[in-house]
Amino acid sequence: MTTNALPQVLAHLDEQTLLSMYWMMLLSRKVDERAWALHRQSKIAFHISAMGQEATQVGAAFAIHRGVDYVHPYYRDLALCLAVGITPTDFMMSLYAKTGEYSSNARQMPSHFGAKHLNIISGSAPVATQVPQAAGLAFAIKYRQQNGLVDRHDASQPRLALTCLGEGSTSQGEWHEGMNWAGVHKLPFICLVQNNAYAISVPVESQMAIANVADRAAGYGIAGVVVDGNDILAVYAVMKVAVERAYNGDGATLVEAKTYRIVPHSSDDDDRSYRSREEVASWKLRDPILRFREVLMAEGVLTTDAADTMDRRARAEVDAAQAAAEAAPSPEPEDALGAVYAPLDPEASPHEATPS
């Protein structure tokens, strides 16, 4: 799939959806930029960024049934999770580690996500653990369909599991084991590898001896595709094909989006030690948000005035989110103790068909 699919994709998406996609990229970028600023002001302890990867993440999110299909993200999926339904306030509450924080009540570092009401699974930090779990989620979908617990066409139920990770994390055995299950059982599963060229400091050449992670798909008997991860419409188009495969029972897809992280790995990293400023600058020129903005303007979907308005609106949302998080109380020390074990629920029916 390349950008020459553009006319086709544009025909598939109405103007409102295109503007929603642009809005989500923009909103993620504004939240992200604010997080970096707050860290530099010592107002928050940590941030890990999605900057530069918004096209990949938002394009992928818009291709699935957001809030219903399972999403098992990785720590860099801010734009993806915003597009699925977490709010800037949710994320600010994570950054400030405040009481009532949506994902973990401030137990986890920010960006581990996890929102049951959106079917976003809670993540950890050791990389690639989510991949075989996502195969398990996809397995559960197929299990319910095969055993008559759910109708395959019931769009109110999850019909695929999407998981994400960086290219470096595909070096883990866990990635392999998850991909293998997805292939053997022909699961409704999409693995989106966001190849941003570095695993912290280690370039892709030190990670693997092949040019494309997606080439490995053949080894698992599943579909593999490489896409320009800075082109949101190309990502959307490729993902849409993968989603239809999953929904139709045709099996799993490995999507590799080639992109670039235009900021350090995290707020604790200094990328000057491992890559040149010229390299980073060259990728900033290919910023996926500017690129999409140009496409939308060329197509007459977006005007300069409208774009400026959206900019101001995003800024205002981030201001409000920051204010809400700053005003929220911090956890009590004893909040460390709760929710270790789920309570027994003898009343729960064993015959319920849907995830509770």
Added chain:
Amino acid sequence: MTVMTLIDAIRIAMDEEMARDPRVFITGEDVGLRGGVFRATQSLLEKYGATRVIDSPLAELSIVAVGIGAALAELRPICEIQFADFIHPAFNQIVNEAARFYYRSNGQWRVPLTIRAPYGGGVAGGLYHSQSVEAFFAHVPGLKVVIPSTPYDAKGLLKSAVRDPNPVLFFEPKKGYRAIKGEVPDGDYTVPLGEARLARAGRDLTVIAYGMMAHYSEKAAEIVATENGIDAEVIDLRTLLPLDKAAILTSVKKTGKVLIVYEDNLTMGFGAEVAAIIADEAFEHLDAPIKRLAAPDVPGVPYAHAMQEFYMPNPQSIAAAIRDLAEY
């Protein structure tokens, strides 16, 4: 009521749970046509079909991880690890993932997962078919660790494990699979997790054990009762996590002497925690030092028969330890 072996009770528990709840499924190596290398899943494939009894790829981490994913989606997986010795590749998934999901999501995501694994020595299994791994996992909040020693408990505890909304490690003393027989009620019943069993009431001292060592400790108690007139109480822990501290402390306060028996290496084995609890909470009731009888601190159970028997506590060595303690 039927007299049956430990392994029969385990298979019947799974059979009944699969019949009761369509969300229950089994996966693991050779669990399908082969019926499991110990026959724990024998005939379940024919009964429930290949969509519910699934031969996994030969990769333990994925057996557990796929189980976690299915459990997050509110199925009720029973994952079989063929030998507890092979569970270590899945350690990351069990300890970093399954155990922490509920806490790390503030109760949003739970993992109702059962992991079954035969454990323990005495079957000429050598270093890699004999391990006791319970102490690794009993250290981790968020997990439950269950070890039955009777067919009655095996069936009732396994049913509780399958119905529990948390990840449960169910370790089965493989030496007792066919050696241990007992009466098991027909039909449905459960044994709650987290409650020890008073295996034998006694006045003189308390023996605390689990799994094969609980079975042996009951035998040892009979030996010393007959030969030495010592009246030993035997507590079968049944669940290591959460631990039934009340049962331990009640018995120790009654007898004043305690021997803890386990077939894991002595150092940092589960008995060390039991000893610490007793020292902390029943010190003034003790009439003797807390004693532990366990395996030597070597990296595994040796293969050759003489070395294996030397390694493992048995009814005679437990009886000897009871006599020593009684004389103190």
